[in-house]
Amino acid sequence: YELHFTGYDKVMEVPSLSGCFMFMRVDVLKKVNGFDERFFMYAEDLDLCRRIGEVSKTMYYPVVSIYHEYEKGSYKNKKLLKYHICSVIKYFNKWGWIFDKKRTLKNKECLEKLNLISK
Numbered sequence: 001y002e003l004h005f006t007g008y009d010k011v012m013e014v015p016s017l018s019g020c021f022m023f024m025r026v027d028v029l030k031k032v033n034g035f036d037e038r039f040f041m042y043a044e045d046l047d048l049c050r051r052i053g054e055v056s057k058t059m060y061y062p063v064v065s066i067y068h069e070y071e072k073g074s075y076k077n078k079k080l081l082k083y084h085i086c087s088v089i090k091y092f093n094k095w096g097w098i099f100d101k102k103r104t105l106k107n108k109e110c111l112e113k114l115n116l117i118s119k
Contacts, residue, residue: 003060006114013113014060015053015106019045020068028056038094042074043087050095053106 003014022045032051035044049058074084095103111117 003110003114005116008060008062010062012060013057013110015058015103015110016046016049017058017060018068019048021066022048024052025056028052031055036094038090039087040083041087042084043091046091047094050103050106 003012006012029052032048032055036047039047052058074080108117112119
């Protein structure tokens with residue numbers, strides 16, 4: 001899901017981006033009704049990117065670097081882990097657990113554009 005194998009060295013359209021730093025047009029954010037308030041933290045970025053991807057593009061832009069100091073806090077703190085698990089459960093309850101045709105198609109489309117699978 002993080003596309004590590006791409007090398008992160010080119011501009012590319014991706015299904016989701018990290019929420020630690022996002023830059024977007026206000027009209028697109030308004031079109032998707034902003035963040036879903038059910039997500040306190042964790043998975044809010046997945047949900048937002050998914051909804052933006054339905055009306056616009058979610059682009060990875062490697063020319064700029066952002067450093068997020070807290071670095072995977074839910075891996076180190078039980079309270080944050082609980083928030084993380086609860087958010088992911090909310091995400092899958094909203095979008096589907098196993099059979100998520102839209103996500104499968106979006107991921108396939110992404111890999112095709114990156115020439116990682118054939119059409």
